[in-house]
Amino acid sequence: xxxxxxSKQMKKDTxxxxxxxxxxxxxxxxxxxxxxxxxxSGAAVDxxxxxxxxxxxxxxxxxxxxxxxxxxxxxxFRVSKKTFEYICSLVREDLISRPPSGLxxxxxxxxxxxxxxxxxxxxxxxxxxxxSVGASFGVGQSTVSQVTWRFIEALEERGKHHLNWPxxxxxxxxxxEFEALFGLPNCCGAIDATHIIMTLPxxxxxxxxxxxxxxxxxxxxxxxxxEMRFLDIVTGWPGxxxxxxxxxxxxxxxxxxxxDRLNGSLRRSFEGGDDIREYIVxxxxxxxxxxxxxxxxxxELSGSATMVSFNKMHEAARxxxxxxxxxxxxxxxxxxxxxxxxxxxxxxxIILVCCLLHNIVIDCGDCFSSDVVLSSHHDSGYKGQKCxxxxxxxxILRANLAKHLQHKASVI
Amino acid sequence: xLCSISATGKSSSKWLDRLRSSKGFPSGADLDxxxxxxxxxxxxxxxxxxxxxxxxxxSESKRSPNDPAVHDNQTFEAQNPDGDTGFFSVVSNVLxxxxxxxxxxxxxxxxxKKSSRKQPNPKFCASLDCPESNTNLENNSTxxxxxxxxxxxxxxxxxxxxxxxxxxxxSCDKQLKLVEYVNCGDEEEKExxxxxxxxxxxxxxxxxxxxFATWKFEKMLFRKKNVxxxxxxxxxxxxxxxxxxxxxxxxxxxxxxxTEEKKQKFLxxxxxxxxxxxxxxxxxxYHQPGKSDMYSNLSKKNQETSLLRxxxxxxxxxxxxxxxxxxxxIGTSLPRNCPKSTQRQPKA
Numbered sequence: 025x026x027x028x029x030x031s032k033q034m035k036k037d038t039x040x041x042x043x044x045x046x047x048x049x050x051x052x053x054x055x056x057x058x059x060x061x062x063x064x065s066g067a068a069v070d071x072x073x074x075x076x077x078x079x080x081x082x083x084x085x086x087x088x089x090x091x092x093x094x095x096x097x098x099x100x101f102r103v104s105k106k107t108f109e110y111i112c113s114l115v116r117e118d119l120i121s122r123p124p125s126g127l128x129x130x131x132x133x134x135x136x137x138x139x140x141x142x143x144x145x146x147x148x149x150x151x152x153x154x155x156s157v158g159a160s161f162g163v164g165q166s167t168v169s170q171v172t173w174r175f176i177e178a179l180e181e182r183g184k185h186h187l188n189w190p191x192x193x194x195x196x197x198x199x200x201e202f203e204a205l206f207g208l209p210n211c212c213g214a215i216d217a218t219h220i221i222m223t224l225p226x227x228x229x230x231x232x233x234x235x236x237x238x239x240x241x242x243x244x245x246x247x248x249x250x251e252m253r254f255l256d257i258v259t260g261w262p263g264x265x266x267x268x269x270x271x272x273x274x275x276x277x278x279x280x281x282x283x284d285r286l287n288g289s290l291r292r293s294f295e296g297g298d299d300i301r302e303y304i305v306x307x308x309x310x311x312x313x314x315x316x317x318x319x320x321x322x323x324e325l326s327g328s329a330t331m332v333s334f335n336k337m338h339e340a341a342r343x344x345x346x347x348x349x350x351x352x353x354x355x356x357x358x359x360x361x362x363x364x365x366x367x368x369x370x371x372x373x374i375i376l377v378c379c380l381l382h383n384i385v386i387d388c389g390d391c392f393s394s395d396v397v398l399s400s401h402h403d404s405g406y407k408g409q410k411c412x413x414x415x416x417x418x419x420i421l422r423a424n425l426a427k428h429l430q431h432k433a434s435v436i
Numbered sequence: 437x438l439c440s441i442s443a444t445g446k447s448s449s450k451w452l453d454r455l456r457s458s459k460g461f462p463s464g465a466d467l468d469x470x471x472x473x474x475x476x477x478x479x480x481x482x483x484x485x486x487x488x489x490x491x492x493x494x495s496e497s498k499r500s501p502n503d504p505a506v507h508d509n510q511t512f513e514a515q516n517p518d519g520d521t522g523f524f525s526v527v528s529n530v531l532x533x534x535x536x537x538x539x540x541x542x543x544x545x546x547x548x549k550k551s552s553r554k555q556p557n558p559k560f561c562a563s564l565d566c567p568e569s570n571t572n573l574e575n576n577s578t579x580x581x582x583x584x585x586x587x588x589x590x591x592x593x594x595x596x597x598x599x600x601x602x603x604x605x606x607s608c609d610k611q612l613k614l615v616e617y618v619n620c621g622d623e624e625e626k627e628x629x630x631x632x633x634x635x636x637x638x639x640x641x642x643x644x645x646x647x648f649a650t651w652k653f654e655k656m657l658f659r660k661k662n663v664x665x666x667x668x669x670x671x672x673x674x675x676x677x678x679x680x681x682x683x684x685x686x687x688x689x690x691x692x693x694x695t696e697e698k699k700q701k702f703l704x705x706x707x708x709x710x711x712x713x714x715x716x717x718x719x720x721x722y723h724q725p726g727k728s729d730m731y732s733n734l735s736k737k738n739q740e741t742s743l744l745r746x747x748x749x750x751x752x753x754x755x756x757x758x759x760x761x762x763x764x765x766i767g768t769s770l771p772r773n774c775p776k777s778t779q780r781q782p783k784a
Contacts, residue, residue, distance in 0.1 A: 187646055232639040232659050260643035262657070265664050273666060275647025285647075372644040372652070 073139040073161070081160050088395075098393065101145040102355045102381070107388040111179070111381075112141050118178035119171075135163075135171070143168055144175035148378060151357035173370070176377045183380040186387055187254055195288060199302070201250040206341040207429055208305070210291040213255055215306040215316065216345035217245040217270060218353065218403045219263040220375060222363040233368070235263035237406055242368070243270050244349075244359075244375050247304055252348035253386045254379045260372040267309035268411040271316075286315045293428035300424055305342045311413035317422050321410070333433065334426040349402035351392070352382045360398065636660045640669065 074097070082089050082096055090096050097105055119141070121134035139161065147157045147168055154168040161168075190198060195212055202211040219241035224230035233240040241263030247256040258274040271277050279285035290299040303315045312318045319338045320331040353360040356378035363371070385392070636658035644652050658665040 184651070189647070228637075229639065232637055232657065256646050258643070258645045258647070260641050260645075262639065262641070262659075264659075266662075269664055273664075275645045279647055369642040369654075372642050376644050376651075 214345035309409035314417035
């Protein structure tokens with residue numbers, strides 16, 4: 025009796041095995057098919073990931089997710105679908121999943137470039153933890169970490185052309201815009217700096233990153249144009265140094281001091297007036313230099329209407345930089361949140377990529393939603409610094425600019 | 437007694453004989469316990485001065501007076517003047533060495549060997565070394581490294597063999613401390629290179645500055661309250677050479693649409709820039725006249741290596757430059773860029 029039973033069981037087992045084998049074959053076939061498909065086929069967005077993401081995250085109670093899908097896309101990723109496609113095209117070469125090294129999701133499918141970019145953008149935009157970002161996409165924390173870093177490395181290399189000092193024709197345009205908006209002739213940009221706050225382990229080596237507000241922080245200095253586009257950035261230096269010191273460590277300072285930057289054509293302020301060279305505007309935390317104009321301060325002001333009106337226009341021009349930082353930190357909230365023990369070698373890259381994305385959004389002409397901007401100052405909690413260094417040439421240029429504004433006002 | 441010991445080899449119950457001999461009892465078939473006991477008693481009743489004279493017995497007797505093994509020891513020591521007993525001790529030594537007998541208290545040499553045999557773990561030695569090395573570190577900086585290396589070499593062994601949690605923790609702690617000291621030693625060495633920054637704390641910083649040709653670079657930052665100094669990171673000579681080369685390449689790019697005159701002006705400005713450099717400016721060291729030869733050599737070497745790589749991979753020089761920059765970056769970026777270059781190869 026026993027042997028026939030066994031044989032039946034055996035048959036059943038073999039059937040099961042065959043079924044499993046068939047299933048496996050089918051699976052392997054699908055994988056093969058996937059692999060045979062040209063991986064970089066076209067620029068069409070893989071809509072699968074977006075549909076599932078939208079269904080999962082659009083109806084979260086208590087969230088302000090716009091009901092419109094296009095707006096919703098922008099809410100989550102800070103970029104329009106068109107700009108998103110452009111970003112994907114930039115990094116496609118580096119992120120494209122090539123078996124066997126390609127990233128695979130839970131279902132065993134390779135992560136599309138679009139989904140990888142979406143994960144990275146969501147991580148940078150929200151500043152949420154890797155776990156929660158992963159949950160919203162149905163991937164694990166490690167995938168978020170890996171994908172985000174790969175994206176940062178890729179864009180850091182391939183998006184550089186979105187952040188550079190403008191050529192002569194572009195700089196002329198910027199200067200004319202600044203003059204039109206704020207009445208300041210030959211102004212090439214505005215400079216400001218912000219702290220990127222982080223937590224660090226309580227070891228002695230962390231002390232150098234402790235700033236005046238007892239936070240561990242890293243500096244980001246940026247020069248922006250009239251459209252709040254970053255033209256020059258410096259990051260990586262500890263937040264504990266003064267803004268003046270930060271400037272002096274920067275390459276921009278050296279280039280300006282050596283006459284290799286802001287060395288464009290002079291501008292006659294008005295008939296009979298003095299020549300005005302190219303310069304940028306900065307706050308009181310910066311020194312007054314021949315190419316960096318700060319506002320009148322304290323005793324210098326002496327109640328003169330010329331100086332007060334100059335300060336007003338100067339502040340308006342400088343506010344472009346303040347707004348740019350507010351927008352940067354508002355859009356890419358990872359910079360506005362306290363980072364948990366980041367790798368200090370990697371953090372500058374994260375900051376740079378956020379600046380690149382900020383510029384890409386501007387360059388692609390995306391409409392900017394005002395909801396994203398920070399409600400408070402970009403460097404809230406930090407007392408303003410004052411630098412007393414005054415260069416005589418800078419003083420003369422500032423006086424000439426004040427005269428220019430006065431003359432312009434009198435003509436009008 | 438001599439006969440009894442020699443007889444042990446022939447006896448049927450060898451283990452018993454071994455046990456007896458290890459305990460100092462006569463063994464073998466022809467046991468004469470009475471004689472043995474009488475000998476023992478004689479020894480105990482012998483002159484106490486003689487006992488005190490024996491240099492080895494004193495410490496042992498003080499340590500554990502009730503230990504029978506110690507008493508045995510005393511008896512053997514007391515019998516030293518007698519030639520037979522001397523021979524006996526020698527033979528029992530040999531036996532103990534051969535068979536690793538349990539109670540070898542009376543045989544200091546054998547005990548030492550036994551312990552090392554049973555537990556070759558140098559944990560005990562390491563723990564002894566630590567304070568010594570610490571004092572070394574405090575007293576003499578030159579001896580620091582050697583002591584630290586000694587400990588470094590010792591510590592992994594202690595980790596391997598320590599089965600007890602506490603002991604493991606201790607060894608770990610010591611290891612950590614040692615690593616710190618090693619680092620201190622390294623930094624002290626660096627300090628010599630970085631002129632004299634006594635009292636300055638130092639931090640390695642990775643800076644991204646879009647004004648430079650190479651956006652990303654590493655610097656050594658020295659801080660003393662509000663005084664900040666920047667120096668190039670040591671051991672990056674290849675990096676410097678490469679930076680200079682790449683910088684010049686990028687200048688060409690910038691000037692490509694300009695005139696030759698402009699180029700010269702630019703380069704001149706660059707040189708003056710280096711001369712002006714504000715207190716430890718990131719680029720001031722690149723153009724030091726004394727170093728120029730070294731940099732040119734390095735750049736030549738770089739070119740050579742790049743040529744070699746070029747011939748090996750058969751890829752364009754642009755890719756090669758990129759691969760060099762990748763290796764120069766931070767360590768993490770190296771593995772990323774390597775496959776990238778290979779990925780791009782088929783396309784190119």
